[in-house]
Amino acid sequence: MQIRDLPYSDPGDPDVRSGPRFLFWLGRSQLTGQLKSLSWGLLHQCSIAGLPLTVGLAVQAVIERSGRGLALAGALIVVLGVLIAVGDTMLHRTAVTNWITAAARVQQLLARKTAQLGSALTRRVAAGEVVAVSTGDVEKIGWFVEALSRFAAAATALVLICVGLVLYLPSLGVLVAIAVPVLALAVLPLLPRATRRADIQREKAGRATELASDTVAGLRVLRGIGGEELFLGRYRRASQEVREAAVGSARMWALISAIQVFLPGVLLISLVWYGASLARDGRIDVGQLVTVYSAATLMLFPLRHFEEIAMAYSFSRPSAQRAVRVLSLQRVARPSTIDAMVPEGDLYDPVTGLMAARGQFTAVVCGDPDEAGRLAERLGGHAAGDTASDTGTGTVSAPVPSVLLGGVPLDELPLDSARTAVLVQDKDPVLLSGTLRELLDVPSSGAVRAEDALAAAQCGDVLDALAQASVDTDGDPMRTRITERGRSLSGGQRQRLALARSLVTDPEALVLDEPTSAVDSHTEARVAAGIKRLRHGRTTVAFASSPLLLDLADRVVLVHRGTVVAAGSHRDLLRDEPRYRAVVTRETDDDIASCAAQDELVGIDASPSVEAIEEIEERA
Numbered sequence: 001m002q003i004r005d006l007p008y009s010d011p012g013d014p015d016v017r018s019g020p021r022f023l024f025w026l027g028r029s030q031l032t033g034q035l036k037s038l039s040w041g042l043l044h045q046c047s048i049a050g051l052p053l054t055v056g057l058a059v060q061a062v063i064e065r066s067g068r069g070l071a072l073a074g075a076l077i078v079v080l081g082v083l084i085a086v087g088d089t090m091l092h093r094t095a096v097t098n099w100i101t102a103a104a105r106v107q108q109l110l111a112r113k114t115a116q117l118g119s120a121l122t123r124r125v126a127a128g129e130v131v132a133v134s135t136g137d138v139e140k141i142g143w144f145v146e147a148l149s150r151f152a153a154a155a156t157a158l159v160l161i162c163v164g165l166v167l168y169l170p171s172l173g174v175l176v177a178i179a180v181p182v183l184a185l186a187v188l189p190l191l192p193r194a195t196r197r198a199d200i201q202r203e204k205a206g207r208a209t210e211l212a213s214d215t216v217a218g219l220r221v222l223r224g225i226g227g228e229e230l231f232l233g234r235y236r237r238a239s240q241e242v243r244e245a246a247v248g249s250a251r252m253w254a255l256i257s258a259i260q261v262f263l264p265g266v267l268l269i270s271l272v273w274y275g276a277s278l279a280r281d282g283r284i285d286v287g288q289l290v291t292v293y294s295a296a297t298l299m300l301f302p303l304r305h306f307e308e309i310a311m312a313y314s315f316s317r318p319s320a321q322r323a324v325r326v327l328s329l330q331r332v333a334r335p336s337t338i339d340a341m342v343p344e345g346d347l348y349d350p351v352t353g354l355m356a357a358r359g360q361f362t363a364v365v366c367g368d369p370d371e372a373g374r375l376a377e378r379l380g381g382h383a384a385g386d387t388a389s390d391t392g393t394g395t396v397s398a399p400v401p402s403v404l405l406g407g408v409p410l411d412e413l414p415l416d417s418a419r420t421a422v423l424v425q426d427k428d429p430v431l432l433s434g435t436l437r438e439l440l441d442v443p444s445s446g447a448v449r450a451e452d453a454l455a456a457a458q459c460g461d462v463l464d465a466l467a468q469a470s471v472d473t474d475g476d477p478m479r480t481r482i483t484e485r486g487r488s489l490s491g492g493q494r495q496r497l498a499l500a501r502s503l504v505t506d507p508e509a510l511v512l513d514e515p516t517s518a519v520d521s522h523t524e525a526r527v528a529a530g531i532k533r534l535r536h537g538r539t540t541v542a543f544a545s546s547p548l549l550l551d552l553a554d555r556v557v558l559v560h561r562g563t564v565v566a567a568g569s570h571r572d573l574l575r576d577e578p579r580y581r582a583v584v585t586r587e588t589d590d591d592i593a594s595c596a597a598q599d600e601l602v603g604i605d606a607s608p609s610v611e612a613i614e615e616i617e618e619r620a
Contacts, residue, residue, distance in 0.1 A: 003100055011108040016328040019321035023313075026141065026320075027148055029105065030098055034149045037094040041153025044087030047080045048298055049161045053168075054080060056291030063286060091153070095146045103142035106323060110134045113327055125326055132206060133326055137319035144309075144316035151309040154302035158184075165295055169284060172275055172292045179267045180299065184306050186263055187256045194252040195314040201245040202318060208238040253311065260307055264300050271296050342421045343413070345406025347509045347539055349379060353564040354557055356509065356541045358406075361532050363553035363570075364543045367560065367583045369514075372543040373427065375559065376513040379403055379541060380424030381410040405509060423507040427514040429498035431486035436466060437478040439497065445506040448534065450478075453503035456530030457496040458523055462489065491518040496527065503531070509539040516549060528552045545583050547574075558583075 015025040027034060054076040061069030110133060114121055121130065162180055165173030212235060275289040347356040352375060356362040366372035381403060402409035403422075410418045420443070431439060440450040454463065466477035469488070486494040495518045502510060515531070516524040528549040531540065542549060550556050550570040558566040558573060558580045566577045573580040 003097055006101065006104050007108055008105060011105045011112065014109055014324075014327055016324045019317050019319075019324055022320045022324050022327075023141070023144060023316060026102055026105065027145055030102055030145055033094060033098045033101065034145075034152075037091060037098055037149030038152050038156075040087050040090040040094055041150055042156055044084060044091050045153050045157030045302055046160065047083040047087055048301065049157055049164070049295065050080050051077065052291045052294030052298060055294050056287040059290045060285060060287030091150065095150055098149060099142040099146035102145035103138045106138045106141055107134055109327055110138075110323070113329065117329060121326075121329065124329055129206070129210075129322065130326060132209065133319070133322050137322055140312075140316045140319040141323065144312040147305070147309050147312040151305045154305035157302050158299060161295055161299060165292060169288050169292055171278060171284065172271065172289075175271060175274065176267075176292065176296055176299075179270075180303075183260070183263050183267065183303055187259050187307070187310070190252065190256055190259075191310050191314065194249070194256060194310075195317070197245070197249040197252050198314050199318050201242065201249045202315075204238070204242045204245050208235065208242050211235055211238055256307060256310075260303065264303065268293070268296060342417055342508055343406040343408040344508055345408075346404075347379060347422070347541065348404045349375070350401040350404070351378065352559055352562055354379075354559065356539055357555065358539050359537045360554040361535065361540045361542070361552070363550050363556045364541060365545055365550070365556060365558050365580060365583055366543065367579070369427075371559070371562065373513055376424055376426065376511050376541075376543055379509075379511045380422045381413075381418045421507060422509045422511060423502060423505055424511040425498060425502045425513065425515065427517065429495070429501075431482060431489075431494055431497060433482060433484040435479050435481050436463075436497075439482060440501055440504050442501060442505055444504050448504050448506045450500070450504055452534060453500040456503055456527075456534040457500040458519075458526050458530060459493075459496050459500055462493045462497060465489070465493070492520075492523070495519065499527070499531075503534055506538070509541065510535065512540070512542045512544075514544060515542060516544065516546060521546075521548060524548050547584055550584065556580075 012025075012029055015021045054073050057076070058070055058073035061067075061073055110130070114130065158180055162173070162177040165176050167173070211231075271293060275284065275292060278284045279286055279289045344358065346358050348354070354364065354375070356379075364372070364375070366375065378400075402411040404410070405421055410422065413421070437450075440453070454460075463477040466480040466482075467475045470476065470480040482488070482497075486497065489497070495515070499512070499515050502512070512531075516527050519527060524546060525548045528546075529552060531542070532552050542553070544550060547570065553570065556568060556570050556573055557564055558577060560579055566573055566580055568576075574584060
């Protein structure tokens with residue numbers, strides 16, 4: 001796999017049983033690249049290992065005054081130099097390719113999982129953790145994949161050098177062959193402690209990053225309540241904890257590096273002392289001593305790869321574990337039993353008894369905003385039984401009855417068909433960075449133009465602001481770039497652009513959760529009228545408590561404690577239903593108690609009859 005061939009057509013099915021298993025799967029998936037890198041690494045390392053032999057031949061030729069031998073040694077050194085340059089260049093090239101392609105594979109896996117889970121992902125894993133996995137953790141995982149082939153080449157080269165020295169000069173070669181495994185494994189007892197300290201550092205750094213992200217996201221609120229200093233103090237303490245953990249981790253790795261410098265030094269001193277005594281006694285030639293000494297010196301370079309692979313693994317293992325935590329999440333949903341189709345008809349929730357008639361604008365009033373959000377998600381097929389769960393844990397939420405669209409259960413439809421049939425816009429929609437045209441370029445029926453959707457959502461002032469902010473687009477707001485999450489726009493502008501995006505899709509049923517909560521009353525009335533006009537003949541459900549929007553709805557439903565308790569027009573409910581009036585007009589508790597007592601005396605009951613609900617369920 002070359003970089004130019006990215007992205008992968010299929011990143012594969014990863015082994016998510018554990019972090020080490022995931023790393024093993026990733027290395028196995030990159031097997032071709034690993035073998036290429038290993039081959040070039042062997043060429044590079046073996047060429048370096050050949051230098052001591054040629055240097056020894058050159059020294060011996062000088063001693064013997066052999067011009068032919070010296071010329072031969074010089075020619076061999078030139079050839080080895082060329083091979084070292086080629087091998088080093090191609091090793092770096094293939095190793096970096098392995099790094100980039102492995103990181104790209106992990107990012108594709110994360111992107112695919114995010115698309116599969118949708119909103120269920122952030123219920124199980126914090127958004128900041130997903131971002132951390134797809135950025136910093138991906139780099140660490142790629143580092144391990146890159147270092148793996150270089151380590152394999154270095155280890156193979158060490159074995160070959162030791163065998164060669166034993167065959168070339170047993171008296172010194174045996175000493176080197178015994179010392180090399182000791183040097184390579186000497187730091188092994190220290191690695192668990194170094195890994196633990198590194199894990200603590202990353203955990204504290206992650207907490208500090210999350211704290212900083214939360215602070216930046218809520219900066220306006222913090223300034224409004226004067227809480228900047230409080231959060232600044234928290235971040236300072238978190239930052240100091242990260243610094244202390246980093247110093248502790250660095251001390252351990254410094255000790256490991258010092259050992260890997262000290263022990264090879266002891267080996268070289270012992271080798272020179274023993275070799276010199278052998279040469280003085282005439283048992284070996286000076287050239288042979290130079291050869292063995294040079295080989296032992298150059299062996300320090302491949303030994304460094306043992307430290308690198310240990311560091312790479314210690315850093316990549318927890319990163320892989322975090323990636324596995326995301327990749328192991330699965331959407332728990334019933335298998336689709338209906339062919340791909342987009343059903344039409346009434347939208348009905350058997351849990352609450354809420355029914356939105358086909359082609360009507362239905363408003364839903366809930367006293368609890370959280371309850372409204374959960375109901376909106378359930379209407380879109382994002383019910384509790386359709387969330388994400390960890391594979392292998394066996395923890396699955398109790399199934400709940402599926403929402404019906406035209407009598408067809410949404411959870412029995414293929415996921416694409418269910419999402420096409422019912423679209424849910426939550427109360428805090430996200431705007432992706434890009435131009436306005438790209439923002440509105442979403443899968444749709446094609447029946448609603450972007451211009452009509454923008455007009456219905458009252459985005460005229462937004463278009464003017466984008467046109468003024470345009471620098472190189474000739475004042476065309478559709479070509480103006482919107483910053484990440486629309487941070488350059490106000491809350492009301494972001495909300496209306498998100499509404500326009502939802503209107504463009506033109507789904508069979510559109511569910512809006514507080515679509516006008518961030519706009520003024522004058523704009524709210526026009527937005528509500530625009531929604532009703534543009535969605536005429538299509539099923540629309542809006543969760544709201546604003547009288548301006550409720551008065552325009554064809555039908556208003558009151559949901560109290562998870563059950564539909566009243567339905568009718570806004571004016572009728574405002575007159576006859578005290579619980580509805582309490583939510584819409586923000587009455588006090590005393591007012592609610594007084595109205596409830598009066599209603600109890602006169603026997604008012606705006607709840608739908610049992611016969612009506614049974615008829616609805618029978619029809620579904």
